[in-house]
Amino acid sequence: MKISRLLTLSTAVLALLVFGMLGHITREAWLHYDDTSAGLQALRLTQRAMIAAEKLSFERGPVNAVLGDRQPADPARRDRLTRARAATDLALIQLERELQNDFGTQHPVEMASLYQALAEARNTVDTLASAAPAERTPELLKNAIGRMFALVPLALDAVGGYTLASERAYPRISRTLIKTRYAVELREYAGRLGSVLTVPLAKRQALVPAEHEQLEMLRGRLAQLRQQIQALGEDGGNPAGFNTVMARVDEIYFGTGLGLVAGIEAASRAGRDYGMDTGQFAQRYVPTMTPILSLRDELLQEAQTQAQSDHEHARTELLIVCSSGVAILLALTLLLLIVRRRVIVPLLRATRAVIRLGNGDYSRDSSGSQRADEIGDMLRALSTLRTNSIERQQLELERQHLIDELRRRADTDYLTGLLNRRAFTTASTQRLRRARGRNETLAVVLFDIDHFKSVNDSHGHETGDQVLIRVASVVREELRDGEILARHGGEEFVVMPAHCTQEQACALAERLRSAIASEPLTLADGHILRVTASFGVASAAGPQISLDDLLHAADLALYRAKRKGRNRVESAA
Template identity: 80%
Template sequence: MKLTRLLSLSTAVLALLVCGMLGHITRNAWLRYDATGSGLQALRLTHAAMVAAEKLSFERGPVNAVLGERFTADPARRERLQRGRAATDLALMQLERELLADDGMTRQTVLAPLRAALDTARHSVDQLAAVPPAERTPEQLKQAIEQMFGLVPLALDAAASYTQASELAYPRITRALIKARYAVELREYAGRLGSLLTVPLTTRQPLTPAEYTRLQMLRGRIAQLRQQVQATDSGGNLAIVTQRVDDIYFGEGLQLVTDIEQASRAGRAYDLDTAQLAQRYVPTMTPILALRDELLQEAQTQAQNDHEHARRELWIATLSGIAILLSLTLLLLIVRRRVIVPLLRATRAVIRLGNGDYSRDSGGSQRADEIGDMLRALATLRTNSIERQQLELERQSLIDELRLRANTDYLTGILNRRAFVAASNQRLQRARDCRETLAVLLFDIDHFKAVNDAHGHEAGDQVLIRVAALVRDELRDGEILARHGGEEFVVMPAYCQLEQACALAERLRLAIASVPLTLADGQLLRVTASFGVASATGPAAALDDLLHAADLALYSAKRKGRNRVESAA
């Protein structure tokens, strides 16, 4: 696997792992934030439900006052009842608004039983209130009061479900919510304790044994709730409100109940009626509501702090995830740009160097890191390779020049005798293999010694150069010309018969003789040459034999007067 593909695969795996980890962290932070938001809403619903339960309990006070009328209907008591009902309806409307904002119609159905029971209880109270006080029986009064008692548990049940949701979202506020629920129950049982006296005060009769028993049970439950509410190590406002509950309700409120109980046991007339009891007893329960609100406020504050903490954690997780992804992306880009891409370029440069291509520089040698060291080493290798290539070219050029000089006559620039022998033997080998005819022309310049004696060796050299040039111009490609020695030259034409070779020799002779040579002193010098031609065919062809036969024919031409062509017999 190539490095680029391996890097891409590793990058993809690393990105998936990082994204998965960040997604998990961010998801947990979001779930925590969402849960705290839902818990806050549940806490608001809890508070609304507790307020509704308290208003239902409060409504029993005006109900007891109206039902406890002794003679005629009191408009003031009816007015207080209407205000109590209005307060209850407002609390239920607020609860319904919270329910609609939280979960629409789904949770609104929770209040349907409470609404139905409230309508039934109010209808019973209104029917009984329309009956003259003297005609109201204790059983009717108890039934109406019990129906009012049954409303509060319905509201408390709704509050219990919301309280559980809050506790799940905020485990640290569980204790405060439990105490708030105890405070609501304390207010309810305190109200029931007062409502229990409605029938005796209305009928002006002592409490029955069952009512005494019920009274003691309610006192016992109130005492338990008092212990639960007071079992706290909190300070500040909560301690002050708890102390007010002890001083006012457990002091003044319960004392009113005790006074009525003692009057009942002693057979004395009651000093209060239901309306007066409500006016004095109900206010003593107000600190209980303040305790409930303080506990709920404590829970609300803790919940809000948790919600803000969850929000910060979500932002931190989100921003950290973005920062990590950006950092990872930037790191990968830097690695790709600063490491991978230079490595790829260096790899290509090494491949080009290996293939002998030194035309392009890999660049980047100015970098002051390990990659720069590598690129500088490659640049040095390229420079050394170029120098070595130049040296190799120079060496080859020198070899070619030496070979050329070894095979070329230094004066005339044509082949020397050694090169002619090598080239001729190759052509003779083909002639023998293919049974072709091969000819040799051997000629020398007439009276060349006389030219040297008369005009000097420089003139002789000019004659040799001029004759070589004239013959070279007359020959065609594939015809070999060489200086055989001194003023003697040899020509080996392409494969041809003896007659064709003699015709070539005659053309060369005429070319030499027809063009005079102008010497350095301005004199004209006419030069002639004598030719000897020999040929051989097939296996009989041998260079020494051909040269010997051509040499004999050359001597024959000289004997016959020079400036002529003679062929071997």
């Protein structure tokens, strides 16, 4: 065995032992630190998600006021709703920004369903608010309120996921986070309790038995949540200000807020006028829920304090481990410096050169080829290999470019730039196989230009070519990605939509027909030539679906469209 090989082997064994030991210790310390960092991120996201959930709950107050408003509408109530929506949007933007900063997601999946449901709920509210009060039936009011209710669980689902991540990183704060979730639910159910009165207050009608029962059920749930929050802190695990904040919750919400609801119930049973509408009720009831938010913030602050302490401890441990590792590596480096400089370093450089060549990176030539030893021989060989590889790569790129160009020309109609009939058959056959396997409906739209022969006869074939190009361009702009468009022959074109029923295919054909008819062609002599087309639509589903059958059925429908006067869409029977 050569000395260089023996020294390399000895160095590698020693380095493996040292690196293995240090790597294991450092990895454990880093994982612990990384877990605490991820936990802090999750805790911060938890707070953002809870704030977003609270803003969604708060928005229901102005919504209830607007839905119960009389005509003419009160601008102040609409302004409060606008401000509440702006606060909700800001909270959601901040939550989404946190998701993007922490996880690098451009459009977080967690937010998509929430944004969609929020837009639909707001649209329902605006539509109902613009209607006359007599048209706001209890069913429509309950539907609008129900859509607003459905928003908070979407935000709370995100809270649950991030809270679990925080609990895994910080088991010490799990009880505090559970109490925080209870506080969020307490605010949500308090909002639900007030929303039950929206329809009676808006319609000036007495509460029905089902509403009395719902109020009683919600009061029971509120009392249960309050008891659970108190029970989790009986062993002294509550933050310093917990008792003070909880006392304000008992006094202001469970006293004043629930007392206001009880007064409305009493007026309903006695048949008295409520003395307020939805907006006035919201102005008096919503502020009583503010101490619940203070309770949530107090618990979150305690959790963050505990988590930050654990994170600082993990960072200190990581710094100690890294410092020890650096000291050991420096000592090892001093012992192996001579061997590394004459043998190991040149071999590593050569290895990196080989790796670059293997990965197709020919940008840098190997250095040190003037050396008169074995390493110099290897570097010169690598330089020769690099030169040969560059030449071979250039030849391969030229060959592939030629193949791609030939394939493109073989599949493209020379005049319109669309797929030709052969390429359409290939593409549609693949889609046909997928449709059979999934038992999907497959549609075909076949159309040709009306009186095209007379265009050629009257204006010449060059004008006919312009008509074909114009029609192809108009249709291409109307289609979506994934829809196959081809020139089927002469003045005839074919479209195969993606995942399209017979009715949808007919609607698509009608849109294409209208687009073609609305795009006249101005000739070189200034004459305006109006172009129309006739369409035949056919669809089928099942394992026996056949492309030839679809085209034949669409062709018959197209023939029927021409027979009935052209410039129309006909569907296969």
